[in-house]
Amino acid sequence: MRVLGVDPGLTRCGVGVVEGAPGRPCTLIAYYVVYTDHGDELPARLLHLDRSLTELVAEHRPDSVAVERVFSQHNVSTVMGTAQASGIAVLAGARAGLPVQTYTPSEVKAAVTGSGKADKAQITAMVTRLLRLPEPPRPADAADALALAICHVWRGGSRSKLAVAADRARRGGAR
Template identity: 70%
Template sequence: MRVLGIDPGLTRCGVGVVDGAPGAPLTLVRVGVVRTSPDDDLAARLLGIEQGIEELMDEVRPDAVAVERVFAQHNVSTVMGTAQAGAVAIVAAARRGLPVALHTPSEAKAAVTGSGRADKAQVTAMVTRLLRLDAPPRPADAADALALAICHLWRGGAQSRIEAARLAARSRMKGSSGR
């Protein structure tokens, strides 16, 4: 299974693609960051994120998308921007009929380190080890995106199959109702 992990953000949106399955070795497919300028208006920034994610999906053809679930932060404008960037990713995946899962930062940390309270350095170190990389993925947003993809591969596979079946059934129902 190929999973695109997305660590949403307006300035840096981490993206990481991993191939794998529970109990099988993991393989890095792609890792990076979609960047936008804080000087651009919100619409331009969201469009830039959407275009970057769409291009990546065209290139790597993921089977599922895992997006970090937004949690409460002290800075309301930061949480709003993060939520908006996450929504763009969810819409891009839904447009392609891909199953989307939301994972909390604690779930992703626990999946790769064994502790939901791990710090960024611990997450990055374990992602580097699990994917057998020569160097840690940078910046931290990219490592977080890979952690989300790994979390989904190890924890969300069954949920993805259920969601994919549900979407396929809904699509068949729409197709048969138009006859």
């Protein structure tokens, strides 16, 4: 199973692609950080993010997409931009017809480190080890996206695939 993970952000959006199966080691396919300029207007930033994510989904053809869930208790000055970026990320997967699953930061931390309260350094260390990388992913923003993708592989993306199919059948195409 190939999973594209997205750690959403308006200024820096981490993207990680891994391949694997539940209970087996994952393999790194690629990782990226999509940057948008803080000085640009919001429409241009969201458009750039949408195009970049759409391109990466088309390029890597993942079986599913995993996106970090955003909470309002995050940094208030950036949370709105992060929420908008997460909406764009979920949409990029859905527009490609892929199942999209969201995970809380604690779920991701628990999946890769065994603790829902692990810090950033611990996540980076575990991602480096789990993917057998010669050195930590740079920039560090990509490590969270890779952790998300690993989390989704290990939790088995098939459940959400069924859910999405059922959802589609139920909804039909009505506006």
